[in-house]
Amino acid sequence: MFDGPEPIYLQIAQQIRAQVLSGDLAEEEQVMSTTQYATTFRINPATAAKAFAGLVDEGVLYKRRGVGMFVATGARERLLAEHREHYFADVLGPALVQADLLGIPAADIVDHVLGRSTTPRTPSYPEA
Amino acid sequence: MSTPEQTSTHAGSQAARAMAARAHRRGTRAAATYLVRSAWLVGAAYWVVVLAIGAVILYIELRGDDVSISAVGGPASSARFFLLVLGIILPLGMIALHVSAGGTRRSLTHGLWAGSLVTGVTFGLATTLVLWCGGWLFTRQGWTIEPERAVYGDWSQIGSVLVVESLYCTVYFLAGMIIALAYYRTGGWLGTLLIPVALVPLLVAETTLQSGYFGSPLSGALGVPEMSGWLVPLGGLAAVALAAAILQVVLRAIPVRPVEFGQSVTG
Amino acid sequence: MTTAPFGAELRDVVVRYGRKDTERALDGVTLSIRPGTITGLLGRNGAGKTTLAALLAAFRRPTSGSVLVGPAGGPLDDPFENPWVMMHTQLVRESGDVWGDSKACDTLDYYADLRPDWDADLAGRLLDELEVDVRKSPDALSRGKRSALGAVIGLASRAPLTIFDEVYLGMDAPSRYAFYDALVADYTEHPRTILLSSHLIDEVERLFEDVVVIDRGRVLLAEPAEDVRGRGVSLTGPADTIEPFVAGHQVLARQHLGPTSQVTLFGELDAAQRAAATQAGLEIGAVPLQDLFVHLTRKSSDLKEDAR
Incomplete structure (x- = not known):
């Protein structure tokens, strides 16, 4: 857990965002308190608090005084929209660059995506 | 966490001074209690041995009908030497724990003072009781006790016996502490060289109280005149005060040794 | 706890351990410990961690330089023989400072007597969890149980400055994790400054908000853990x-x-x-x-x- 290169608080935020996206955390559902989070994952409470504060700023979570943190209404929609936006730039973009590097024709990729490629793959392109 | 009165509490504030004073009393009491309790835990065993040896000697003497040595009095008035040894052992294990528990060296010093006084007086009381019982047995046998050169002529002067033995026990207990703590503080050679410093209050006590093994011969050898009246307890008290002062100097700013040293000393 | 977490400052601190000037346990240390953080104190054996801890807890004085300890937002003071600062500072050395040959509960009683914020319930809970038998003397306990006793003392003291110097020695993995969990839980409920020195860095690095690395008596770095990472x-x-x-x-x-x-x-x-x-x-x-x-x-x- 939390072995990525980013600071731990960003990884925690990322994890919670992923749970909201996948629906594991429903909107208006209460999330773990900073204390629970820190003790569960054996991390510094200040680190957990920083992650939660960031998510509040983003509007993913909101605070109810004296009760705790909850997933904001519409948080999932907003995250979906953001991720869609980033998908092409961050995920598909590099994959296409890689394909270009390997000399895979665009038609093959389109075929693959559409699932039309019925014949077994043969190296139809010249070796790089 | 950060209400106004909390952040205004610091070492110099009035509230902190009151807290520190309470902490000082707690520290003093805890150190004194531990010292007295430990001395008596081991001391109980000592007194059992003293009574057993006394009984054996008394039995032998009764059979031989020759009563030249003090049967019970000898072992009983060596309580001070027992306390000298306890003084060497007990405080060594106390410094690190006392400071680790947040106590100051000052409260430890005061605790050791109070504790050695209570221990000294209670051991003095025990000595007095044993001497008195021994003496009572002797007279019942129809023997008379020849007074040595001692401040108190015999066991019947209970008040004098109690004062003299209590002062002896307190001074010897403190001297043991001085020896041990000076060694703890300076280590090795210097610690050994400092032992005579601990002997000075003993010298004062012996030459004014003038009883027991060393007191009378030593005073005789040094040409100290026989003491009587108020001079005796005053001299004994001076010896106690001197030992207490030396102990304070040794303990003031004493560094707590690394773990390995403590383990090698206290086992 | 009624007292704010303590911060600490060291300025040009030198501690000599021998007669020669070159024999230095600490060699010009200038360092701040932020109040309210869990700070990791890392260094190889003999680097000076233990000496640093001893200075903060008034176990000894520096040869030169100044050591200052005090509550967040208040003035800092020399901790040495300062009753108020000392009663609020807890150093737990490896294997703890205990009466070796009398029952462990005697030692706990002494701490409870002196510590103003001692929590006997917490101590009892942790002793149960770590399976320390307080009717035994520490000398009769295994190394791990003895260390656990020290860990319990450190937490139950609730001191605004608490220092654990390699307290884990001999503790098995489940006990160590139980200790880390108790540390985080109690720290969040009762914020204080915790200085934790350990060689098992993998196990504790995520607990740290700040990290101090010392080597051969000098501070190599002192910064937030995220920056070190x-x-x-x-x-x-x-x-x-x-x-x-x-x-x-x-x-x-x-x-x-x-x-x-x-x-x-x-x-x-x-x-x-x-x-x-x-x-x-x-x-x-x-x-x-x-x-x-x-x-x-x-x-x-x-x-x-x-x-x-």
Whole structure:
């Protein structure tokens, strides 16, 4: 857990965002308190608090005084929209660059995506 | 966490001074209690041995009908030497724990003072009781006790016996502490060289109280005149005060040794 | 706890352990400990961690320089023989300071008598959890149980400055994790300043908000743990793809598995380099604090060797 290169608080935020996206955390559902989070994952409470504060700023979570943190209404929609936006730039973009590097024709990729490629793959392109 | 009165509490504030004073009393009491309790835990065993040896000697003497040595009095008035040894052992294990528990060296010093006084007086009381019982047995046998050169002529002067033995026990207990703590503080050679410093209050006590093994011969050898009246307890008290002062100097700013040293000393 | 967490400052602190001026346990240490943090105190054996802890807890005085301890927002004071500061500072040394030959509960009673914020319930709970039998004397306990006793004392004291100096020695993994859990839980409920020295860096690094690394009596670095983590990066991917990114960085480690390499670098990659690395299909990873620590302390000692 939390072995990525980013600071731990960003990884925690990322994890919670992923749970909201996948629906594991429903909107208006209460999330773990900073204390629970820190003790569960054996991390510094200040680190957990920083992650939660960031998510509040983003509007993913909101605070109810004296009760705790909850997933904001519409948080999932907003995250979906953001991720869609980033998908092409961050995920598909590099994959296409890689394909270009390997000399895979665009038609093959389109075929693959559409699932039309019925014949077994043969190296139809010249070796790089 | 950060209400106004909390952040205004610091070492110099009035509230902190009151807290520190309470902490000082707690520290003093805890150190004194531990010292007295430990001395008596081991001391109980000592007194059992003293009574057993006394009984054996008394039995032998009764059979031989020759009563030249003090049967019970000898072992009983060596309580001070027992306390000298306890003084060497007990405080060594106390410094690190006392400071680790947040106590100051000052409260430890005061605790050791109070504790050695209570221990000294209670051991003095025990000595007095044993001497008195021994003496009572002797007279019942129809023997008379020849007074040595001692401040108190015999066991019947209970008040004098109690004062003299209590002062002896307190001074010897403190001297043991001085020896041990000076060694703890300076280590090795210097610690050994400092032992005579601990002997000075003993010298004062012996030459004014003038009883027991060393007191009378030593005073005789040094040409100290026989003491009587108020001079005796005053001299004994001076010896106690001197030992207490030396102990304070040794303990003031004493560094707590690394773990390995403590383990090698206290086992 | 009624007292705010303590901060600490050391300025030009020198501690000599021998007669010669070169025999220095601490050699010009200037350092701040932020109040309310869990700070990791890292260093190799003999680096000066224990001496540093002893100064903060008034176990001893520095040869020169100043040591100051006090509550957040208030003035700092010399802790030595300062009753108010000392009653609020708890140092737990390895295996703890205990009466070795009388029952463990006697030791606990002494701490309970002196500590203003002692929590007997917490102590009892933790002793149960760590399975320490207080009717036994510490000398009769195993090393691990004895260490656990020290850990319990440290937590139950609730001191605004609490220092654990290699308190885990001999404790088995479940006990250590129980201790870490109790530490985090009690720290969140009762905020205070905790200084934790350990050689088991992998286990505790995520507990740290700040990290202090000392080596040969000097402070190598003192900064937030996130910054320390940012000082290194690992790259995994095809060997020849990695090489361009390695240039200009110190290589801490290099591993090969067939055509795949993993290179651990000291120093940061900037955003552009990161993007380029990801673009090139390399996997960017974090470097465990342990590896950075080993590198940092090795480097400085090698430099000293060279200078001789």
